[in-house]
Structures are given as C-alpha cells and as structure tokens.
Amino acid sequence: MxxxxxxxxxxxxxxxxxxxxxxxxxxxxxxxxxxxxxxxxxxxxxxxxxxxxxxxxxxxxSEVFQRLPFLDQFWVSVAVTAGRTVGQLVLCSMAGYAFARMSFRFKGVMLALILSILMVPSQVYLIPQYQIIQQLGWLNSIQGIVAPGIFSAFGTFLMMQFFRSIPVELEEAAKLDGCNPWQAFWRVVLPVAKPGLISLAIITVLASWADLLWPLVVTSAPEEMPLAVGMATLSGYQGQISPGVMMAAALMAMAPVLILFVILQRRVVEGIAFSGLK
Amino acid sequence: MSGKSRSADGGWPWLFVLPTFLGVLVFYLWPLVKTLYDSFTETGPFGGSTWVGAANYSQLVGDTEVYRAILNTVVYTAIVLLGIPLAVLFASLLNRPNLRFAMLYRTLFFLPYVAMPTAISLVWRIIYNGDYGVLNQALGVIGIDGPSWITQEWFALVAVALLGLWLSIGFNMVVLSAGLKSIPGELYEAASLDGAGAVQQFRAITVPLLTPSIFFLSVITTIAGFQLFDQLFALLGPVNPVMPKTQSLVFLFYEAAFVSNERGYAAAVAVLILLVVGLLTLFQFRFQRRWVNYGQ
Known part of the structure; x- marks a missing residue:
C-alpha cells in the first residue's frame, strides 16, 4: 500500500x-x-x-399537437414561469436588499412575519388564495396562476443573505456620486448580485415549470392549464390516445428544463445546494 | 445597522419592502388566519359559512380515512428515507479524489430531480403496468408474477414511494456532496497510515462527519413525505379506485376542498397537516443532539 x-x-x-x-x-x-x-x-x-x-x-x-391542447399548455407554462421568475427576482431582491442594508421602523417585525410563512405547508393557504383569485375574476388566467407565486419568503431570505455577503463600499461610492438608494440599487447593487439572482431564477424556473397543486386548483379549461397539470390529467385520456403519444407529450413537456439543466448544470446544482430547499 | 439612526434611509425602505410585505400579507398571512378560522366553520350550499365550533375537528378524529392517510404517509416516508443511505453510498463513491467522469455521473443521477414530476410519472405508469409493464416482465424472468402495481392496495403505495425515492436521490446526493467536501482529506490519510481499511474509514470518518447533512435530509424528506401529492395524483390518477386506500393527507385535503366542497373540513385537515409537520420538525431538532456530530 x-x-x-x-x-x-x-x-x-x-x-x-x-x-x-x-x-x-x-x-x-x-x-x-x-x-x-x-x-x-x-x-x-x-x-x-x-x-x-x-x-x-x-x-x-404530430398526434400530440393534433389531439391534445399541447401548444396552448406549453405557452401557459412559458408565461407562468416567466411571470413568476421575473416577479420574484424583482420583488425578492428589493425586499432582501432593504432587510440586509436599510434601517426602518418595524423592520424586525416585518421580517419575522415574512419568514414565519417559510415553515407553513402550502395547503394551509390554498383555499383562501383560491377565493381571492376567484373574486378577482382571475380563474383560468395566467395572472391567476402567477399572482401568489411572485411573493416569496424563501426568495426574500435568499437575497437578503446574498446582499449581506457582498461589501457595502460599492453602494457608498454610488451614494457619494449622487445616486439615490433606488438608482444605487438598480445600477450598482443588482449587477453585483448576479450569482444570487441566477440561483433564485433557477430554483423558481424549476419549481414553476413543475408546479401542480395550485394551477390544478385555479384552472379548469384544458387549454388554460400549464403543462404540468396537462400531464397530470393525461391519465384520464387512457384508451383515447395511444401510450406512444403520451410518451411523446411527456418528453416534449420536460425537454425545456432538461435542456436548460444540461446547459447550466454547474449553476443548477450549485443553486440547489446553496438554497438547500426546493 | 452600523450605528445609523432609524430614519437614516428616509422613506426609501418602504418602496423596497412594501410590495413583498403587502403581497405576503394578502396571499399568505391573511390566508393562514382565514384557514384557522374556517376550520371552525361549515360551508353552506350557497357559499355562506356558519360557526360550528370544533365539529370539523371531531369529524377529523373520527374519520378512518384520516388515519389511513397518516399510515400511508408513514409507509411512503419510510420507503423514501431509504434513499438517504443509497445516496450516501453513491455520493461518497462519486466524491473519491481523481474519479473520472464524476461530472457525468452527477448529471445522470440528478436528471430525475429536474424532470417534470407529472410527466415522468406517466412514464412510470407504463413501466408499472400490470399487463405489459417492463417491471413485471423483468420480474417474470426471475419467476415472480408481478402485481398490478397501479391498481392494487399497498402495491400502489409502494409504487408511488419507489417513484418518490427515485426522484429524491439526486437532490440527496447534492446535499451530501457538499457535506463530503467539508471533510478534510488528511483524516483519510491518517486513517490509512494507521491501517484502517476502506469500509472502516467509511464507518469511522465519512458517516459520522456526514450526520449533519443526513439529519437535514431526513427532516426535509419527512416534511416532504407529509406533503405528498404530485406523484400520487399523477401516477395513480385522481379517479383510480385504489385512491381511497392509498391517499395522502394532502390528497384528502384537495378532495374535501375542491371536489366535494367541504371547505371547513378541508381547513381542519390543512391545520392537521400544519401541526404534524410542525411537531415532526420540533421532534427531529430535539432528537438530533443524540446522533448528530457537529464538532470537528
């Protein structure tokens, strides 16, 4: 030896x-x-x-496109994923930045309230969320599927931790140059925060593309559903379409995230490990 | 933070914080309170609700479906937890120094985690098929007459759990790999010099120093187990006759809330899920001191 x-x-x-x-x-x-x-x-x-x-x-x-509302569902998935991801990136980084860097009244209480929802299973919110969307007249709509998901305690926490880890000098220099906090945030801080934003984006894209329960509840028309719900309800078509067609549909439904993963795999794995949670 | 007065940033912070805070207030905090309240009410046929006291909870305590759902969840979670030792084995092999193709292996093991669960469930549905599924045909080769996985009591639950285990391995490995990277290589070298064999090193160094990651994974897996819904719904199909005997608490909640429209009862089920998940987390965190090695 x-x-x-x-x-x-x-x-x-x-x-x-x-x-x-x-x-x-x-x-x-x-x-x-x-x-x-x-x-x-x-x-x-x-x-x-x-x-x-x-x-x-x-x-x-070709039968997938002829016999299933696949294209409609694909575009719903794209719109929902894009909406949730952009929404979370903007809102979570703004809130995370304020909690990491600014001082204001009720800061501790607000942070504690936001973080308290991290431990609560999503089912606990589901019925009232549904009722809100129903009253807004947003059932079977993209904005209905997107709305609750653009606010994220987890994303806020992730971004707050990230901003705490970057040096404060950059922003102070920007302030000396006459930037107000809003300008300093968009022009100076966000560009530096790219790794954190990418992690959050990856986690949100994966979660939105796969999300089942919420969109299942707020959509009923097949052409208004995202693909994840479309796939979950496909077993109901058994006997009407051949298993080969189902497999082709499932393959195309998961292809975008699989391709994204293969291209960005190091970042995806790091993002998941960094987050430690889904 | 650093000695600034409270109003140093003026009104700016509100511009940054209020969108998220109001969103969380409307879409999460208010619904939390409303669900707690609703669990003491009953939805009338025309949508109004009346206060019924603890009636939903006494219905819950007497509901055999609830006990079955909890039992199913325990069985499901126990099977998915087996993915952790498997992932420890794979991750420690994968993190051997100078192993070729490590990146490729990692990609292959991680793929299920990024695949859309409802889409890959359709694939498993055909693999599990009792008549022509490739699983039963493989079992047939070694002389076992496989069951009808998707439609038979208990077998359906095992089928869902094996799918859950398969989905979880890649994530487990990522978490464990992070833990493995933090173990200093000198420990292994010193052990080797002392004549410790590979298996001894694995038991004396790798496993003890991985316990924080293993503990974290068991908490996450158990919590996720009690929120089982997606694979169950997609693999078995919501109208499957085996569902009443295979369902999870979340499926029970979903049916009560959105199929049979018993919103008050559904709210009580949701509160039960909240309590179970909360208690489990608490229990695991108290228990961890006994077997987790956080020291260096």
Missing part, C-alpha cells in the same frame, strides 16, 4: 461499477420513455418487450 494512501470506500474500479449500475437505474425511465415515444401501441404492449422500435413512429409527435 505504499503508492496509494487514500482509500475512501474501495478502489476506483469498484466505484465505477457501482456508479454505472446506479446511473443505469436512474436513466432507465428516460431511455425507456424515448424508446416508447417512437414506438407503436402494439410495440409498447408487446410481451416480451422490444428493445428498439422496428420503425420510428414520428406520428406520435
């Missing part, structure tokens, strides 16, 4: 064997999904299963 003092759990060869087996299990549903998305119904239901489709069924993908 003269050559290799560091032996954390087995040799690298054993590590590779275990990790390859593990990642195969993790990947299998995705690989099987792609295979099924290109298979005919008979091939999907064949016993024993065919490992590869005999001929690529591109028609599964």
């Amino acid at each position: 003269a050559s290799k003092p560091d032996r954390r759990l087995g040799s690298n060869r054993i590590a590779h064997v275990v990790l390859i087996l593990g990642s195969l299990v993790m990947m299998f549903p995705f690989l099987w999904q792609v295979k099924m998305a290109f298979s005919s119904q008979a091939e999907i239901q064949s016993i024993p299963p065919d490992l590869l489709p005999s001929k690529l069924q591109w028609s599964n993908f």
Whole structure:
C-alpha cells in the first residue's frame, strides 16, 4: 500500500461499477420513455418487450399537437414561469436588499412575519388564495396562476443573505456620486448580485415549470392549464390516445428544463445546494 | 445597522419592502388566519359559512380515512428515507479524489430531480403496468408474477414511494456532496497510515462527519413525505379506485376542498397537516443532539 494512501470506500474500479449500475437505474425511465415515444401501441404492449422500435413512429409527435391542447399548455407554462421568475427576482431582491442594508421602523417585525410563512405547508393557504383569485375574476388566467407565486419568503431570505455577503463600499461610492438608494440599487447593487439572482431564477424556473397543486386548483379549461397539470390529467385520456403519444407529450413537456439543466448544470446544482430547499 | 439612526434611509425602505410585505400579507398571512378560522366553520350550499365550533375537528378524529392517510404517509416516508443511505453510498463513491467522469455521473443521477414530476410519472405508469409493464416482465424472468402495481392496495403505495425515492436521490446526493467536501482529506490519510481499511474509514470518518447533512435530509424528506401529492395524483390518477386506500393527507385535503366542497373540513385537515409537520420538525431538532456530530 505504499503508492496509494487514500482509500475512501474501495478502489476506483469498484466505484465505477457501482456508479454505472446506479446511473443505469436512474436513466432507465428516460431511455425507456424515448424508446416508447417512437414506438407503436402494439410495440409498447408487446410481451416480451422490444428493445428498439422496428420503425420510428414520428406520428406520435404530430398526434400530440393534433389531439391534445399541447401548444396552448406549453405557452401557459412559458408565461407562468416567466411571470413568476421575473416577479420574484424583482420583488425578492428589493425586499432582501432593504432587510440586509436599510434601517426602518418595524423592520424586525416585518421580517419575522415574512419568514414565519417559510415553515407553513402550502395547503394551509390554498383555499383562501383560491377565493381571492376567484373574486378577482382571475380563474383560468395566467395572472391567476402567477399572482401568489411572485411573493416569496424563501426568495426574500435568499437575497437578503446574498446582499449581506457582498461589501457595502460599492453602494457608498454610488451614494457619494449622487445616486439615490433606488438608482444605487438598480445600477450598482443588482449587477453585483448576479450569482444570487441566477440561483433564485433557477430554483423558481424549476419549481414553476413543475408546479401542480395550485394551477390544478385555479384552472379548469384544458387549454388554460400549464403543462404540468396537462400531464397530470393525461391519465384520464387512457384508451383515447395511444401510450406512444403520451410518451411523446411527456418528453416534449420536460425537454425545456432538461435542456436548460444540461446547459447550466454547474449553476443548477450549485443553486440547489446553496438554497438547500426546493 | 452600523450605528445609523432609524430614519437614516428616509422613506426609501418602504418602496423596497412594501410590495413583498403587502403581497405576503394578502396571499399568505391573511390566508393562514382565514384557514384557522374556517376550520371552525361549515360551508353552506350557497357559499355562506356558519360557526360550528370544533365539529370539523371531531369529524377529523373520527374519520378512518384520516388515519389511513397518516399510515400511508408513514409507509411512503419510510420507503423514501431509504434513499438517504443509497445516496450516501453513491455520493461518497462519486466524491473519491481523481474519479473520472464524476461530472457525468452527477448529471445522470440528478436528471430525475429536474424532470417534470407529472410527466415522468406517466412514464412510470407504463413501466408499472400490470399487463405489459417492463417491471413485471423483468420480474417474470426471475419467476415472480408481478402485481398490478397501479391498481392494487399497498402495491400502489409502494409504487408511488419507489417513484418518490427515485426522484429524491439526486437532490440527496447534492446535499451530501457538499457535506463530503467539508471533510478534510488528511483524516483519510491518517486513517490509512494507521491501517484502517476502506469500509472502516467509511464507518469511522465519512458517516459520522456526514450526520449533519443526513439529519437535514431526513427532516426535509419527512416534511416532504407529509406533503405528498404530485406523484400520487399523477401516477395513480385522481379517479383510480385504489385512491381511497392509498391517499395522502394532502390528497384528502384537495378532495374535501375542491371536489366535494367541504371547505371547513378541508381547513381542519390543512391545520392537521400544519401541526404534524410542525411537531415532526420540533421532534427531529430535539432528537438530533443524540446522533448528530457537529464538532470537528
């Protein structure tokens, strides 16, 4: 053992064997999904299963657009995700900045009240939130799905912690140059806060794209639902559309976030680790 | 902060804080109070509500569906918690120094976490299919006649939990990797010089020093377990006949609130969820001192 003092759990060869087996299990549903998305119904239901489709069924993908309100739902998802993310970035960074840097009356009370909702499960708010949206006449609308989600205790906390970690000198220089706090915030502070903003954006995009319960409750018309709800209600179409079409729809629904993840993966993983929470 | 007087920033802070504070007040704090109040009322057929005292809570205590939902949640959570030891194994292998393809492995393990849960549930639904699902066909090869996972009592719950476990591994590994990076490499080197083998090092160094991360993950997993909804709804489908025997507290809440329109009862279920989650967090935090090693 003269050559290799560091032996954390087995040799690298054993590590590779275990990790390859593990990642195969993790990947299998995705690989099987792609295979099924290109298979005919008979091939999907064949016993024993065919490992590869005999001929690529591109028609599964075109059928998604013909038989399901996929495009409508896709645009709802895009609008909801964009609305929630931009809203949280603006509002949470403003509030987080004030709590980190400014002094004002009731600061402690307001911060405690905002943070108190972090520990409360979302179901506790759901019915009154629904009633508010209903009274505003926002059921089945983008703004109805977006509204509660642009206010975030978690995002405010995240940004507050981030602003506390950056040096105060920049803002003081900006103030000496005659900027008021509003100008200093937008021109000087936010550009420096980019890593924090990116973390918050990634977490919000992932959460909004996947969110089920709230949009399920405030939408009833299929073409007004985001994709996450559309997918969840797809099991009700069983018998009407072939499983290959469902797989093609599911594949296209998750593709945007998967692509985003593969491009930004280091940032995504860091963002999740930094947040420690969903 | 640093010796400034209270009004040093004038009216500016309000411009920054009020949008969020008012939003939280309207969409979170007021709903919290309203749900607490509503749990003591009953919704009439025309939408009005009347005070019924603790009637919803006595209904809750006598409701066998509630006990079943709690039992289901416990079983679900117990299975998903098994993902933590698995993730410890994978993460410690992944964080070995000089391991090639570590980045690739990390990506592959993390993919389920970023996939849309309701979409990937549809895939699992077909994998679990009792007639032609690939899981039962694989079990058939080793001589096991697989059940109809999606429609049979208990099996449906296990199916949902295995999906939950699969979804959780990537996140667990990210948290554990952060913990592993903070363990000094010299500890392993010293142990090696003392003749400790790989398994001994894993048990004597890795696991004890990871306990804060493991503890954090068990709290998060348990809390998430008691909020089970998405996978259950998407994998089994809301009108599945097995649902009454497989449902979670949140599904029970959803049905009472938005399907059968018993808003007062639903509010009481929501308060129950709040209490259970709060108690669990408290219990875990008190219990942690016994087995968590925060020292260096």
